[in-house]
Amino acid sequence: MPKTTVLQVESYPSSPVLVDEFNRWYTEVHLREVLTVEGFVAARRFAPLEGNGPYVAQYEFEGDPKEAVPRPSRAAADGTLHMPDALRLDPPPRMLLLEAVGETHAAD
Template sequence: MAKGALLVESHPSSPDRADEFVTWYREVHMPEVLALDGFVSARQLTPIDGTGPYVSIYEIDCDDIGGAAKALFAAARNGTFTMSDSMQMDPPPAMRFLEVTAGR
């Protein structure tokens, strides 16, 4: 079982760019995040009514969840990630790193 997770809520920059956003996120962004140490799986969930954020869940399997968070932020700052203007950045995506404390 993974030791932590990253929960991300994001939006396309406009409704007419939703398909472009989903394609970029799944084919470019998720693989780039999964290339970082500790990130072992990713899922994107799409709102069934077409409103609200897209939610991504990345599982993290390492002993230092805080270190994985620092590595992700460093990759974002240093240009490791290929960003797309199809993702809304104002406001930016909401991100939460979480530690697994119970599971079945």
């Protein structure tokens, strides 16, 4: 079974008045666009229950992380991924690369 590797991205809306636009873009546009990038196979998002963030997205991908992780940035640069004004870029979103080391479920 291939290992599960995840790119976790922590991001924020650029303004409190743009939270709805940020969430709409992320859920309706961005997650789908990322899944068109070679190697990316699943995506999910999390919103903060309290406070103002960060919002967290986790992108599961297959293949060598050194090859896969730069692909979304290249896709953003060539216009394949659309980045709205509602996404805060200064400071840039925080990215963390994770590898699954174990998993269990309540029924296990």
